[in-house]
Amino acid sequence: MDLSTKSPENIKYMIEEITSKLRIVNAGALKPDHFNESSYEDLKEIYEHVNSKNNFSPSEMQAIAEELGNLKK
Template sequence: MDLTKPSQENVEYMIEGIKTKLKMASAAAMQASAFSVNNYEDILDVYEVTMGSDRLSISQVEALVSELGRLRQK
């Protein structure tokens, strides 16, 4: 997957990867389609932080989930 090019497909790929890595209990509430390519760079940042860590603390997970909530389209 070439994540250097903003696309809705890449957004959805990253959101699904984040949900899997974080083992989100509310994963169903985080529909990948609720995220816009307009926030691509921010989503990519969250994705890279999430995937770059072997273990995430509870506070890190909470911060990442909070950021995803902020990026989600209303």
């Protein structure tokens, strides 16, 4: 997947991967249409961070969820 291009499809892909990797129970709270292309770079940084690790502490998961919440429209 080429994430260098800002697109709704790439946003959807990154959100799905983040929610899957973090095993977020309420994935409905993070819908791709809640994010716009102006927050694309920040979302991509979170995606890359999540993909770089295998395990997350509860506090890391909370911080990531809070940051995603801050990026929502």
